[in-house]
Amino acid sequence: MLGTRGLYMKANYQDLGRYQDVDLDISGDAEASLPILIEQVKRGIDEGRKAAFDARGKKLAAAKLATVEQAKLDATIGWDASPITTARLCAELYSQIKDEDWSLVGTSIGLARPHRLWNFTKPYQWNGLAGGGGVGYTLPASLGAALANKRHGRLTVAIGGDGDFMFVPSTLWTAAHHQIPMLYIVHNNRAYHQEYMYLQAMAARLGRGITNADIGTTIKDPLVDYATVAKGFGVYGEGPVSDPNALAPALKRAIAMVKSGQPALLDVVMDQR
Amino acid sequence: MMIGSVKRLAAATAIAAAIAIGGAVASRAEDAPAGDLVNGKRLYLADGCFECHGRAGQGGRFNYLTPALAQIALPVESFIAFLREAPNDMPSFSADVLSDKDAADIHAYLSSLPGPKAAKDIPPILNQ
C-alpha cells in the first residue's frame, strides 16, 4: 500500500539514499516498477481529484507544446551552417527514427536538443548519463545498452563526443564481433570542448592568452578520421559529414545498416553544443 | 563598487529582456552600429565567443544553457558593459584584452547573423 508523500526510485545504487528528501527511498528499476505503481495510484484517485488532475494535465500538455514550438524555432538558427548545428543533427535524426521503436542510449556533453525536440514516452528511450561524469563512458555504455535492446528489436541510436570516442575505440570491435546493432554518431567538434570553454573562461578572467585556449584542448593537426577507424574494426563507417545537406542521406544509409542487424558509425562535423 | 553592481544589474536585465524578445525581432540591421563585420567575425572566433554561443550565434551550453546571440537585441553600449562585468559563469572581458571598438565590431557581426526562420519551410523540423 502506498502511504508515502515522496518516492525516489533509481536503479543506480550510487544515488541511493543521497540528496533526496523523501519518505521512502528504495532501489528499483523504474521501467519494471512504474506501470504497477501508476495503476495503484490510479485506483486510489477519487472523482474530485480526477477532475483536478485532468485539468492540470491539460495545462501541462499545453505548456509542453509551447516549449516544443520554441525549440523548433530555436533549431532553425544556423540551419544551413557548417559545422552542422547540434539542433539540425537532432532534428534530422529524429525525423528518420520517430516511427521506429527507437532508443537513445548516449548523448554528448550538454546535448539538450533531443529532450527539447523529441517525444519521449517510454522508459528505455533514454538511459541517462555517466554517474561519475567520466569521459570515455558514452561509447562502451551505449554498446551495453544496445546489447540489452537487441533482443527487443529496438533501433538503438547514440550521439557521443569525439574526445569520448578516443578513450575506448575498441568498443567497435566488440560491436562487430557480437553483431550488436547500434547507430553511433560521433559529435565531432574536433575538441575536448568542455575543457576548451573552461580554459577560455580562465584566460578571460586573468586577462591574458584569450586566443590560446585551443592549445591542448582541440583535436586537430591531424584530424581524426573516425569512419576509417570504424572500418578498421570491421564496422560500417561514414564521414566526416560537414555538409548539412549530405546529412539526411548519410543517416538513411547508416540506419539501413543498423536495421539489417549491424553496428554503424557516422562521423558528423558539428558545432560545439 | 555600488555603481559597478548597478551597471551589472542593468546589463543583466537588458540581456534578459533581449533574450526574451529575441525570437520576435525580425531584423535590427537598420539600427545596427557601424562596426566592422569582418573584424567582428574574426574576434568572435579567435576570442572564443563561439565556444559557448555557437558559430551561427545559435546558443549552446557551458555549465548551463547559453543564449543565442544572432540578431542580438541588446544595444551596443549595454553589450560592452555586459562584457566588462559578466554575471554567473560568463567570463568578463576587460578592455586590456578587448577594446570598445573590437567589442562593437563583435556586436555588429552578431547583428548581421540571421535569426530564427519559419520552421514551416523545413521538413525535418515539421516532422518533430
Ligand SMILES: Cc1ncc(C[n+]2csc(CCOP(=O)(O)OP(=O)(O)O)c2C)c(N)n1
Ligand atoms: C576520465 C576523464 N578524463 C577527463 C575528464 C575531464 N573532461 C571533462 S569533459 C572533457 C572533454 C570531452 O570531450 P568530448 O567527449 O569530445 O566532448 P566535448 O566537450 O567536446 O563535447 C574532459 C577531458 C573527465 N571528465 N573524465
Ligand SMILES: [Mg+2]
Ligand atoms: Mg568533442
